[in-house]
Each structure stands twice: as C-alpha cells, then as structure tokens.
Amino acid sequence: MLISDLCKRIIPCLDVANGRTVKGVKFQSLRDIGDPVEQAVIYQEQGADELMFLDILASAEGKQTTVKLVAKIANELSIPFTVGGGISTLADACRLLENGADKISVNTAAVLRPELITEIANTFGSQCCVIAIDARSIGPNQWEVLTHGGRKSAGIDAFAWAKQAVELGAGEVLLTSWDKDGTLSGFDLLLTRHFSTLLSVPVIASGGARGPQCFLDVFDKGAADAALAATIFHDGTWTVRSLKKEIEIKGVPIRAC
Amino acid sequence: MEVDLIEIGIGNIGSVKRCLDNLGIDFRTVDANNQPDGSRPLILPGVGQFGAVMKALKQNDLDSCLRNLILQGTPYLGICIGLQVLFESSEESKETPGLGLIKGEVVRFQNGKVPQIGWNLVRSKVGQNTERQYAYFVNSFYALPALSSVVSYTANYFGEFCAAIESQNITAVQFHPEKSAEFGMKFLKGWASSVN
Numbered sequence: 001m002l003i004s005d006l007c008k009r010i011i012p013c014l015d016v017a018n019g020r021t022v023k024g025v026k027f028q029s030l031r032d033i034g035d036p037v038e039q040a041v042i043y044q045e046q047g048a049d050e051l052m053f054l055d056i057l058a059s060a061e062g063k064q065t066t067v068k069l070v071a072k073i074a075n076e077l078s079i080p081f082t083v084g085g086g087i088s089t090l091a092d093a094c095r096l097l098e099n100g101a102d103k104i105s106v107n108t109a110a111v112l113r114p115e116l117i118t119e120i121a122n123t124f125g126s127q128c129c130v131i132a133i134d135a136r137s138i139g140p141n142q143w144e145v146l147t148h149g150g151r152k153s154a155g156i157d158a159f160a161w162a163k164q165a166v167e168l169g170a171g172e173v174l175l176t177s178w179d180k181d182g183t184l185s186g187f188d189l190l191l192t193r194h195f196s197t198l199l200s201v202p203v204i205a206s207g208g209a210r211g212p213q214c215f216l217d218v219f220d221k222g223a224a225d226a227a228l229a230a231t232i233f234h235d236g237t238w239t240v241r242s243l244k245k246e247i248e249i250k251g252v253p254i255r256a257c
Numbered sequence: 258m259e260v261d262l263i264e265i266g267i268g269n270i271g272s273v274k275r276c277l278d279n280l281g282i283d284f285r286t287v288d289a290n291n292q293p294d295g296s297r298p299l300i301l302p303g304v305g306q307f308g309a310v311m312k313a314l315k316q317n318d319l320d321s322c323l324r325n326l327i328l329q330g331t332p333y334l335g336i337c338i339g340l341q342v343l344f345e346s347s348e349e350s351k352e353t354p355g356l357g358l359i360k361g362e363v364v365r366f367q368n369g370k371v372p373q374i375g376w377n378l379v380r381s382k383v384g385q386n387t388e389r390q391y392a393y394f395v396n397s398f399y400a401l402p403a404l405s406s407v408v409s410y411t412a413n414y415f416g417e418f419c420a421a422i423e424s425q426n427i428t429a430v431q432f433h434p435e436k437s438a439e440f441g442m443k444f445l446k447g448w449a450s451s452v453n
Binding site: 004006008044074099100124126127171201226255256 | 271276372375377391415417438
C-alpha cells in the first residue's frame with residue numbers, strides 16, 4: 001500500500017465586485033459581504049489552505065482596481081493565492097502574477113480562445129494555470145459549459161472541454177456546479193467524481209457547500225482534491241478552523257491548524 | 258542581513274521577494290549579467306522546467322559561477338527547481354546535465370495525480386518531530402540523492418520522497434517555504450539566521 005499524506009485543501013473564495021466581496025445564488029442576486037483584504041487575513045489565520053479571488057464584474061475599467069486589490073491582499077498572505085475573473089490575455093495574467101497572484105484562473109476567455117491556456121502554461125508553468133469551468137447539468141453524466149459568469153451557454157460538453165484544457169496545459173480544474181452554486185445543498189458529487197477520477201490533474205470542487213458532511217462527501221464520494229466555499233465562511237456558519245476540525249476527526253488528511 | 262536572489266527570468270518569484278521583505282531579509286537580485294561574488298548567501302527560487310532552467314543558468318556561465326561559489330562554501334538555499342538543479346540529471350530533461358553538486362538524479366512521480374499540488378506532511382530526519390508540520394508543494398518531479406545522509410526532510414506522495422536536503426553549506430527544499438504559512442516562515446528565518 002503506497003502512502004500519501006497529501007492533504008485535502010479547503011479554499012475560501014472571495015467573489016469581488018467594485019472592491020467589495022459579494023455573494024449570490026446561482027451567480028445572481030448579489031449581496032455585499034465585506035472587505036476582501038480583511039477577509040483574506042481572517043481566512044488565512046483560520047487555516048485556509050489557499051485563497052481564491054474572483055473579480056466577478058471583470059470590466060475593463062475595473063481591471064486596475066483589481067490589480068491594486070490583489071497586490072494588497074497578496075502582501076498579507078503566506079499561503080497560495082489564485083486570482084481569476086476577466087483574464088483574457090497573457091498580459092493580464094502577467095500583471096496579476098507580478099502583483100502577487102500565485103496562480104491564474106481562466107474561464108470565458110479560454111473558451112473563446114483556448115490558446116490562452118497554453119500561453120500562460122508555457123510562460124509560467126502549468127501549475128500557474130487553473131481552468132475554471134462553470135458546468136450545468138443537461139442529462140445523466142452530461143454537463144454543458146456556461147460562460148460570462150453563468151449567463152451564457154457555450155454549447156460545448158464540460159468534460160470534453162476540461163480534457164482539452166488539461167492537454168493545452170491547465171494544471172488544475174476549478175469545477176463549479178451552476179446547479180449547486182450558493183444553494184447550500186451540498187457539492188455535486190456525480191459531477192465532481194466524473195471529472196476528478198478521469199482527469200490527471202487536481203480538481204477543486206465548488207458550489208453548494210453547507211457544512212462538514214458536504215466536504216466529507218466531496219472528498220470521499222466525489223474524489224475531489226480540494227473544495228472551495230464562500231457563503232458558509234462569509235456568513236460565519238463555519239470558520240475554516242471549525243470546519244477542518246470536524247473533517248479531520250473523520251480521518252480525512254487535512255492540514256491541522 | 259542581505260542575500261543574493263538569483264533571478265533567471267523563469268517562473269514567478271514575486272512571492273519569494275514579498276516573503277523576504279516581510280521577514281526583514283534584504284536582497285539584491287543577481288543574474289547572468291550581474292553575477293554574485295560570494296559575499297552574500299544565495300537563494301535560487303522558482304518553479305520551472307529543468308532543461309529550461311539549466312539553459313538559462315548557462316548564460317554567461319552563471320552556472321559555473323554558482324558551482325564555484327557553492328564549492329567555496331557560500332551558503333545556498335534552493336527552492337523547488339533550485340533543489341533539483343543541484344543534482345546530476347533529471348528525467349524531465351535527460352539530455353541536460355544539472356549542476357552536479359549533489360550526487361543523484363531527479364525523477365517523476367509514478368503514482369497519484371501529477372503535479373502534486375497542495376500541503377503535505379513533512380518529517381524532519383534530523384530534529385524532533387514534536388508537532389505535525391505541513392509544507393506546500395507543487396511538483397511533478399522529486400530528487401533521489403545517492404547518499405541518504407543529505408536528506409533532511411521526507412514526505413509521502415504514494416511513496417516516500419525527499420522533501421529537503423542539507424549538506425554542508427547547501428540547504429534545498431522541494432516545497433515552497435514562501436507559501437507554507439508559519440512552518441515556511443520559521444524555516445526561512447531559521448536558514449537566514451544560520452547563515453548570518
């Protein structure tokens with residue numbers, strides 16, 4: 001029996017619009033949650049294994065604000081920091097990496113121009129390039145890709161796209177279930193398992209987290225390598241620390257904090 | 258204290274710079290055109306492809322400069338690829354020899370998802386393991402030193418692998434201390450004070 005002590009990662013996500021953290025349900029009805037810099041510091045202290053920052057408006061005029069905010073957050077962090085939202089060129093990726101991001105997450109722009117993945121991977125390495133996929137169920141074991149923050153269907157199969165993205169150089173997949181996002185009804189286990197067992201790179205499950213049992217399920221039944229959550233941490237239902245304790249008791253390898 | 262940070266234009270070393278700033282370790286960057294002179298400890302950080310990194314190091318014979326300084330006793334800290342290039346060769350780039358300062362080769366993980374990404378439990382071979390210590394790894398390859406006595410930390414990724422080495426003036430880590438929260442900060446501080 002070959003032993004691995006690699007831990008399952010718990011990743012709080014900051015969805016940011018106009019410099020503030022926000023959260024919605026199924027990508028809609030956004031409400032204000034707080035200051036992203038303050039939250040980043042708190043989540044790190046609570047034992048977050050990594051932090052995700054998504055600029056959900058990603059407007060052209062907001063890009064400079066985002067870069068400044070990313071730099072401010074990065075300066076406070078000694079854990080990995082992934083930034084996504086509106087990254088459509090290698091230059092966008094460079095600017096964010098120079099300002100403190102460790103990884104870049106691409107979504108819509110990569111669907112429209114898949115070479116973007118290869119450009120980032122070839123310049124900074126695959127470990128730097130996360131492909132974010134918003135997937136919506138369209139039948140048994142079938143999901144379609146949504147783009148533009150869940151507003152548009154790309155008309156392509158989500159798993160085929162994930163495979164292609166990995167071949168192009170993506171080093172990780174951030175897999176968000178549109179059906180589950182913000183619903184607090186648990187991760188989409190079938191979706192996560194399908195992707196995580198068939199892809200050669202780590203899969204981060206996202207959408208639907210409610211409490212410890214959801215995480216236990218997504219790591220075990222869903223075979224996820226990491227799980228992302230926003231609402232439960234923002235609302236204070238769980239701290240990263242209290243959540244990790246519950247998961248660790250059940251024998252899942254977790255970085256104790 | 259002041260260190261020379263080797264910048265070869267591959268990968269993203271911004272986080273290492275920020276981390277040194279936060280720890281109060283002054284650094285100046287050195288490269289092929291502005292080579293180190295051995296008056297300060299050296300740090301070679303980063304993620305990169307073995308062959309590409311060796312090629313970058315060959316510019317203006319920076320590789321010979323580093324090899325000589327390290328052989329003369331200049332303290333060296335290698336992070337990730339900075340550990341791997343110390344070895345004689347790597348499966349990642351079979352035609353390109355490494356610096357050859359540590360006997361052994363670099364090989365690819367045979368099991369599990371590759372790259373290994375995330376926090377892994379590290380065990381010290383020299384000190385006491387009083388608490389569980391986790392470090393952040395991002396790697397597809399790991400080193401197999403010919404002499405197990407140089408291994409200072411190990412970790413398990415579907416089998417035990419070398420997580421860090423310690424040999425005279427050489428310290429090198431496969432993990433990323435700059436991204437490893439308290440353990441990483443403690444490690445870097447410890448190294449900095451040991452070479453000061």
